[in-house]
Amino acid sequence: MIRPEAKLSAQALAPNVPKKATRDGYGQGIVLAAERHPEIVVLSADVTESTRNLEFKKKFPERFIQVGVHEQFLAANAAGLALAGKMPFVNAYATFCPGRAWEQIRTNICINDVNVKIMGHHTGVSVGADGATHQATEDIALTRVLANMTVVVPCDAVEARKATLAVADRKGPCYVRLTREATPVFTTDETPFEIGKALTLREGHDVALVACGHLVHAALVAAEELAQEGIEAAVIDCHTVKPLDEDTVERAARECGAIVSIEEHQVIGGLGGAIAECLARHTPVPMEFIGVQDRYGESGSAAELLALCGLDKDAIKEAARKAIKRKN
């Protein structure tokens, strides 16, 4: 049963659920955050419109910095701005930052421990027609391995707006993972959001679906359909991959006895890896991994590619049944 405390939208599971990309939620959030934090500056690597920074640029022209197609510079330059007291939000496609700029993020931002916020755009295979080169499926792994880094993966545009405000309130390096495609908006302004605190959206005792990003919605739909088979699945919005909410994940493992991790990212090194690292130490239970299975995407529509890579409600349902079967 969906928890009333999650304050999900009335249309959360309706066929006509409104859709919006998480990058649009960021675009709203950055303007609000900038009003509260005069030290915020926004850097763009020649992707201002597609990273939804036009509104910020219009409202705060002197705080907008166009760095050109310079992703390594983007990261290192942001470290310098932070050293002088600014709070830079850096914007590029995630294949290039954190991808190309990873060493600058490691050395200049994370070892240096400075207050830089990295917005990773166009993640996952749902980027679509651009193909594998522009579909970041490794960025959670790249960022969560870095000490001092916080990693947040919002589940919809509303949560992306809240995440943008939350990382502005949090000191130190943060990574926010954003997507291009319009996806269901199913949380509301009232839905609780706190970095490091996973939110249980649906109660269940047979299996826990622990998801991040827009696939949280697919997990909810899958859970509703599983209920018709007599399977009660818990659904957890694990928006913070690092620091992982170990209490919530362990409680879910204890109460359900089986876990399915769900993410639009490689199954190696992502949310599933983080959960497995946690559970193997304390509460080992059967676990299945929904994610990109050690391959690259290709050109196609978002829906086609999600289905191709097994990132949809049907794959989630199948994984849930399999995990339950492995109990005992």
Added chain:
Amino acid sequence: MTQIQDSKVRELAVVANKLRQHVIEMTAAAGSGHQGGPLGLAEIFAALYFHELKHDPRNPDWPERDRLLLSNGHACPILYAAMAEAGYFPVEELLTLRKLGSRLQGHPERTWLPGLESTSGPLGAGLAQAIGIAYAHRLDGKNSRTWCVTSDGEHDEGLHWEAVLAAGKYGLENLTCIVDRNGIQIDGRTEDVMPLSPLEEKYATFNWHVIPCDGNDLRKILDAFEGAKAMKGRPTVIVAHTVPGRGVSFMEDDYRWHSQVFKPGEAEAALEELRNAKL
């Protein structure tokens, strides 16, 4: 050009000599580390820390201070030596370089030692950060200058050229890049490994104000600093032609002394030569 007194130049020459002795003592005690670059940079660091920089070693976080970033972090023995002599930490601590628990990490880490402006070592990233600092200072209307010391070898890095391009665009007159043009890197002469010449012309075409100078001549260094500060609307690069290993005859201009372990007697001989140098 300002009048610089002979007594000031002599005083800085004595400091530079002392810094060189520290470099030898530190790397000998550590049993590793870099000597060639640091020895060649002694005059520049003496001029920065004991003449040019607006700073307060007792208050390293003073908001109005000038900023000095060492992009080629491996040259940190000269930075640590200058900071210790300036009073940031006790001179005796220099001998802890590269040892477990030391604040003097093998490559400088800002979070370990007050007075370090950034963490560095991986090459080519200093100028991009210095631009960030200078840009923020301009936004905030601050008068602080940002100085970034770079090596010529690190000009192989693509990131450095991204930064050179950006600084030209922003026209950061409050930024000075000093290139330690000593002509060596790990594998040999820079012009053999990856030719950089004509370096001055390259910067000029990227919209920088270029001042070439003899980087081991204090008077020329101080003149170059004045020239950088007088420039409006453009960042300045001081291409400082230095002799790596300067001050120790058997180390001078030999790329193998980029970083080398002293054989028995070598450190003592180097110190002897420095103590007896005619300044």
